[in-house]
Amino acid sequence: MKSTRIPIALQQAVMRCMREKLALANEKLKVSYPEPEVNYQQRGTSAGTAYLQHWLIRLNPVLLLENQQPFIDEVVPHELAHLLVFRHFGPSVAPHGKEWRWMMESILGVSASRTHQFKVASVQSKTYPYLCQCRDHQLTVRRHNKVMRKEAEYRCCHCKTLLRFKTS
Numbered sequence: 001m002k003s004t005r006i007p008i009a010l011q012q013a014v015m016r017c018m019r020e021k022l023a024l025a026n027e028k029l030k031v032s033y034p035e036p037e038v039n040y041q042q043r044g045t046s047a048g049t050a051y052l053q054h055w056l057i058r059l060n061p062v063l064l065l066e067n068q069q070p071f072i073d074e075v076v077p078h079e080l081a082h083l084l085v086f087r088h089f090g091p092s093v094a095p096h097g098k099e100w101r102w103m104m105e106s107i108l109g110v111s112a113s114r115t116h117q118f119k120v121a122s123v124q125s126k127t128y129p130y131l132c133q134c135r136d137h138q139l140t141v142r143r144h145n146k147v148m149r150k151e152a153e154y155r156c157c158h159c160k161t162l163l164r165f166k167t168s
């Protein structure tokens with residue numbers, strides 16, 4: 001499966017957040033956990049997944065492109081906390097239990113209550129609203145993703161103007 005290309009600046013922002021939070025954890029826990037691997041192959045409606053045994057975080061490229069920094073600020077610490085909890089407490093703790101909340105709030109300094117609030121809305125809907133100068137349009141997820149990646153442009157067949165993503 002072809003993976004969505006993420007602009008380098010966005011990848012750097014992801015790694016910056018990751019390293020900052022990891023450094024905080026290593027300092028407070030007095031450990032030196034290595035940097036997790038990050039890839040952008042998460043599909044569907046999940047924002048991300050932490051692969052505990054593999055020390056890997058998989059992020060959703062579509063949601064990252066759409067939500068940018070708010071996505072990073074929320075999802076990177078969330079998934080990193082899963083890895084840290086696994087390493088620190090072992091495999092037999094609840095995914096979002098008290099150890100995870102403690103890791104989020106006391107160690108990473110992030111609220112544990114705001115978790116992936118944006119994740120479902122955009123990826124679950126089958127179409128995206130676009131505007132030209134004469135009417136409303138609906139683009140498929142596939143076309144919308146092409147527009148977001150700047151791989152395609154679409155025009156209204158009536159007024160001939162470029163369709164613009166309607167961000168509400």
Ligand SMILES: [Zn+2]
Nearest residue numbers: 078082095096
């Ligand atoms: Zn989680």
Ligand SMILES: [Zn+2]
Nearest residue numbers: 132134156159
């Ligand atoms: Zn039109």
